[in-house]
Amino acid sequence: MTNDRPRPARRPLAAALAAALLALGPAPSAGAADPGDLEGFLDSVVGTRGAGYAVLVDTSRSMADNGSYDRVRSVLPAFLESLHPEDLVCLIPFSESARACDMVSRDEALAELDEALPATPEGPASNFGRAFEQALDGLQRAGTDVGGVLLLSDAQMHAPDDVKYRDFTASGWSALRRQASGLPDDRTLTGYGIALAPGAEVERVLAKVFPSHRMLDASGSRTREAMTAAQDDTRLLQAARAVTGDDGEGVAVSWPDASGDGPVPAGPVLRLRLTATTDALPVRVTGLRVEGLPEGVEPAGGLPRSVDLEPGESRDVDVVLGSATARREGWGSGPRAETWRLSVGGRVSTPVAEAAERFVDRTPRLAAAPAGRPLAVRGTAQVTADPVRWTAALGALVTVLAAGAVLLLRRYRPVRGLLSAEGVDTRQPVQIPLQGRGEVTVDLSPLLEGDGSVRIRSVPGPLREQPPIRLRCRTAGRPEREIVCSPGQTVLLCGIEFHYATLPAQRR
Missing domain, CATH: 2.60.40 (Immunoglobulin-like)
Structure with a gap:
């Protein structure tokens, strides 16, 4: 057989109804969705990512009752044909022991189906533990990111001669649990139970080994649909991991x-x-x-x-x-x-x-x-x-210059007046004319017993008002002192009496 043959339709109405009844898959609505939409989504997102499947088939004598074994053999070919070319699968018939899990392609599994499964079930036991050993070893070697173990049985656990698995208190179960739980973070494994007769102990043994497990059919009447649902669920798990794995990409x-x-x-x-x-x-x-x-x-x-x-x-x-x-x-x-x-x-x-x-x-x-x-x-x-740009620039320049001129004029206001300075022991005062914006410096030695001088400048303020003047007096051996004198006011500074009078033309 070759891998390029057409893959049979996997979504008959019965499979979709079974999925809805069993409520399978990570998304509750998947079962009720249109099968074509689901298949298209899985093909788009999962693509060529292969999954791993281990199919465990009980071959104990009880499987001959009610046609359970014949039913399994009849549905297995359709299940294998529905797998993708990239999937890997192994068939593990088990009774008191189990067949080794050698992962092969779907076509190889179909070719060896008759050789792998006995024609009739004649085993004396149902040793689930040995079957799980082979399944876990085979899936770990396969290295697929998502794997599923499908357990098909009609019996309760019966392995009286195996000390590792003869009952649920035996030592082998804890080792299986650790193996199933110890997978790397980038791998997922799920156990799927398909009971072929009421009362089978399938769900209990799955829960003993697999942290993630699902019971697909407990009645033994929907074997085909349950196997299809197991494959769907595995592919949905692959899709969920794929969607999360692309977080932040674009x-x-x-x-x-x-x-x-x-x-x-x-x-x-x-x-x-x-x-x-x-x-x-x-x-x-x-x-x-x-x-x-x-x-x-x-x-x-x-x-x-x-x-x-x-x-x-x-x-x-x-x-x-x-x-x-x-x-x-x-x-x-x-x-x-x-x-x-x-x-x-x-x-x-x-x-x-x-x-x-x-x-x-x-x-x-x-x-x-x-x-x-x-x-x-x-x-x-x-x-x-751009004429608008030039006009705006010139307007801004004029505004800045005008503002600067106003600030300059306010800081250095023009003075027009006469300042009289009279010492304590002098009869003739010194007349100091004030005119303009500049600072005036006058020698006060004639009015003092030693050296001294006074510096005079207007005080900043509104332009329309006659400004006060600031007097800064320095005498020999003493620091500079200052005082502000308004028009018409007389002040005493450095032992000298100063009187500030505006000229008649400046009076208001």
């Missing part, structure tokens, strides 16, 4: 025409490359746009409304530019060399987001937008003088 942007770190010259066509960084989820980019293009340089024909990418797929998009010369307004006019930094914007999503939430109760968490290094483009801008 679309990477690159520029095939870029060489090194320098800018590329502007041309009529820019080529960008979109690459899906996901391992399982298909992605879709909508609202694709190139950001950073200057005015006058725009895509001539627009960009695709959406771009769909399979996991890992790359696609080039040519951006045809209507012009390679930008238009700008500035202080002068003429061409000017520029460098534009271009990036790609858009919204990244997956077309299977709704199906992921519906079937596996997972919300894809992809990066919201394409990511990648910007492209530096060396181009030309045609600059024209």
